[in-house]
Amino acid sequence: MQLSTIIFAFFLSVTGLIVYGNTVITPESIDTLVIAPHPDDAELGAGRMIMNEVTSGKNVAILVLTNGDAKEFGNYKISRDYGATRKAEQRLVADTIGVPSQQVIILNYPDGYLPRLENTLLTKSEYTGQMRSDLDSYSPGSLYTRSRLLYLMDRTITELNPKKIYVTSNKDKHADHSAAYELLEAVYKNNESISARVYTYQIHGRKFTGAINSDDEKREILELYKSQFHTPEYHDFMLKYANFPEDFTEVFFRKGDEFEN
Ligand SMILES: [Zn+2]
Numbered sequence: 247m248q249l250s251t252i253i254f255a256f257f258l259s260v261t262g263l264i265v266y267g268n269t270v271i272t273p274e275s276i277d278t279l280v281i282a283p284h285p286d287d288a289e290l291g292a293g294r295m296i297m298n299e300v301t302s303g304k305n306v307a308i309l310v311l312t313n314g315d316a317k318e319f320g321n322y323k324i325s326r327d328y329g330a331t332r333k334a335e336q337r338l339v340a341d342t343i344g345v346p347s348q349q350v351i352i353l354n355y356p357d358g359y360l361p362r363l364e365n366t367l368l369t370k371s372e373y374t375g376q377m378r379s380d381l382d383s384y385s386p387g388s389l390y391t392r393s394r395l396l397y398l399m400d401r402t403i404t405e406l407n408p409k410k411i412y413v414t415s416n417k418d419k420h421a422d423h424s425a426a427y428e429l430l431e432a433v434y435k436n437n438e439s440i441s442a443r444v445y446t447y448q449i450h451g452r453k454f455t456g457a458i459n460s461d462d463e464k465r466e467i468l469e470l471y472k473s474q475f476h477t478p479e480y481h482d483f484m485l486k487y488a489n490f491p492e493d494f495t496e497v498f499f500r501k502g503d504e505f506e507n
Pocket residue numbers: 283284287420423449
């Protein structure tokens with residue numbers, strides 16, 4: 247280790263800043279953390295909310311659990327390239343809506359496997375052939391186990407110390423999405439010191455009811471996820487989220503939490 251690195255690390259430890267790979271976050275400053283199973287979920291379900299928070303001076307972070315690499319079973323190259331594209335899209339979108347790149351934390355777990363991760367036994371993604379996270383992930387080389395993912399979620403939430411957390415609903419029809427909810431619930435039950443209020447948003451299986459209320463700014467943001475507009479049907483699916491208001495439900499993971507508010 248070079249002397250300058252040691253001095254820098256010492257400076258960080260003295261000032262209380264946290265190091266995320268090459269980046270630094272002040273933990274006191276995060277108001278809102280949006281947990282997304284895949285790149286694009288945060289903006290589909292909560293893009294308007296994020297933009298409103300940023301406009302009103304709030305500090306938002308996005309925690310993406312997988313890199314969205316479930317493209318072609320057994321075709322590792324195509325699936326890995328697809329995941330890399332989606333992660334790049336996520337970073338571009340976050341930058342566009344005012345979420346600093348160091349506050350986009352991608353854990354790089356395998357797309358399609360969140361509900362199936364074993365506690366300690368390694369899972370191999372049949373899309374990418376990987377059993378651990380990439381070098382560009384928040385915690386490079388993390389093994390694909392449920393216990394490691396829970397640890398990383400706990401660590402991120404503890405360090406960011408957000409006031410509010412948004413996560414996909416347990417009613418969501420995509421198995422990774424309902425699993426994200428259950429993983430967060432497990433983190434809460436294991437760590438009583440986490441006190442952020444939790445709100446859910448639903449992507450798959452959401453009923454779009456009520457009047458159309460087109461949000462052009464949000465539509466333009468969603469269109470930056472170019473890899474997701476494969477077919478006219480998928481295009482319509484994506485744009486529905488810009489045509490109907492966002493919808494959140496507060497949830498309470500611990501008994502008694504609802505009486506404290
Ligand atoms: Zn998703």
